[in-house]
Amino acid sequence: MKQYLIAPSILSADFARLGEDTAKALAAGADVVHFDVMDNHYVPNLTIGPMVLKSLRNYGITAPIDVHLMVKPVDRIVPDFAAAGASIITFHPEASEHVDRTLQLIKENGCKAGLVFNPATPLSYLDYVMDKLDVILLMSVNPGFGGQSFIPQTLDKLREVRRRIDESGFDIRLEV
Template identity: 85%
Template sequence: MKDFLIAPSILSADFARLGEDVEKVLAAGADVVHFDVMDNHYVPNLTFGAPICKALRDYGITAPIDVHLMVKPVDSIVPDFAKAGASMITFHVEASEHIDRTLQLIKEHGCQAGVVLNPATPLSCLDYIMDKVDLILLMSVNPGFGGQSFIPSTLDKLREVRKRIDASGRDIRLEIDGGVKLITSAK
C-alpha cells in the first residue's frame, strides 16, 4: 500500500473535456479526484455543484471522489453530493452549526466523513470528534482561491495532527490541501 495518495483538484481541468482530463490524470498516477466546492458565501469564489460529480460518474470515472465543501450551510448540500457519487465529503468546522450532526449526516448517506481545518483553526476542535472522522484535511493556504503559496507553519500542524491520529488508534486519513508542489510534498 502507498504511503500517500495523489488527489488533484478538478479546478485545474478543462471543463469542456472534464471526463477526458480526469481520465488522463488518473492514468498518470492520481489516486483520487478532488472537488473544491465553493458557494461564494463561505469563501469569496464560486465553483460547481453535485451535477458535475454525477456527470463524472456517468462518464465512467470509478476512482474515489473526495468532495471538499467550502459552503455554508453544509448539511443541505451533503445529500446531493452523496447521491451524485461522492466517496468522501469534508467540510470546514467553522461552516457547520453542529459538527457531530454533519459528520453523522455524511456517514448516513454512505460516504466517508471528514473535517477541514483552516490555517488558523485551533486543533482543539479535534478533541471532540476524533472518534467520528474518517479523514482530516489541513488547509495549507487560506481557502477560496487556487494558485496560493504553501503556508510553512502547516507542516508543524501536520505533525501534531499525525500524533493525535496515532494516539487515537484509528485509521484516519490525513490530507493537506493548497500550494502543494513536488518540493513541498517531500517535506
C-alpha cells in the same frame, strides 16, 4: 491501504473536457479525485456542484471522489453530493452548526467523512470527534483561490495532527 495517495484537484482542469482530463489524471497515477466546492458565501469564489460530480460518474470515472465542501450551510448539500456519487465528503468545522451531526449525516448517506482545517482554524474541534473521522485535511493556503503561496506554519499543524491520529488509534487518513 496505500501509505500515500495522490489526489489532484479538478479545479484546474479544462471544464469543457472535464471527464477526459480527469481520466487522464487517473491514468497518470492519481488515486483519488479532489472535488473543490465553493459557494461564494463561505469563501469568495464559486465553483461546481452535484450535477458536475454526477456527470463525472456518468462519464465513467470510478475512482474515489473526495468532495471538499467550502460552503455554508453544509448539511443542506451533503445528501445531494452523496447521491451524485461522492466517496468522501469533507467540510470546514466552522461552516457547520453541529460538527458531530454533520459527520453523522455524511456517514448516513454512505460516504466517508472528514474535517478540513484552514491555516488559522484551531485543532480543538478534534477533541470531540476523532472517533467519527475517516479523513483530516489540512489547508496549506487560505481557501477560496488557487495559486497561493504555501503557509509554512502548516508544517507545525501537520506534525500535531499526525501525533493526534497516532495517539488516537483510529484509522484516519491525513490529507494536505
